Amino acid sequence: PLALKAIAMVNEYLPESYKGDMAAREQMHYGQCLAGMAFSNALLGIVHSMAHKTGAAFSTGHITHGLANAMYLPYVIQYNAKDAAALKRYAEIARSISLKGDTDEELMKALCAKIDALNVEFSIPKTLKEFGIKEDEFNEKIAGIAELAVGDACTGSNPRAIDPKQMEELFRCIYDGKAVEF
Incomplete structure (x- = not known):
């Protein structure tokens, strides 16, 4: 394809x-x-929805669209991989670029690790905190940003549904660099 x-x-x-x-x-x-x-x-999914709504949201600096997409992608893959069909597609992507793993879960993790490694190579921050977003401002704005991201046109094509509370939790994982486990 x-x-x-x-x-x-x-x-x-x-x-x-x-x-x-x-x-x-x-x-x-x-x-x-x-x-x-x-x-x-x-269509595009929530990586783009999130990037659309955070680009100019914080006073500490514009998060360019490409950088936001790259930063958010491993976290969104973890979120979407809770859907069995999405997990199979991520495993297919990993296989197509010769990543190794015995299970779809291992292949998805290898794909995230590959993206993380590229982000390091390209000096892309791993977290919103590392990008320089102030924690107090993040906490003040994130519920509204999450709601806007859920309402973005790209959200409807995401392989796994998401509501504003889940979106906020996903952004919190990205802020702190925590694994997405919900």
Whole structure:
């Protein structure tokens, strides 16, 4: 499928593209176009909903959309993987980029670890706290942000339903860097 081809290209070319390799950047251009075609048919889910609502929400600095997506993705995968169909799809993605694991759960964890490693390589913070969001401001605003994120157009296509309380809990996991266990 188109999405798996895009994922394979990103996996192969993103690190070298980031380092300035022009041939890798060309391949990333093609990969991002394939990804765009894939998600225009499948929509985006809560990673984007969350990034849409946090970009300019905090006084300590704008969280760019791409950085927010990268930061939030491992946590959202953990959340969505509680849905059996989503877990199988994450395992399929992990297999498509040659990650190892004996079970779908192990493959999903390997996928999260791969994303975490790329985020470290690209200097993307692991948590909102590490990004510099002040805890008092986070606590003051997060319930409203969570409600807005649930109402975002991208939320309806997420593989696992989420309500404002769960969204707030997910944001709290991202703030502190805690595993998503609900």
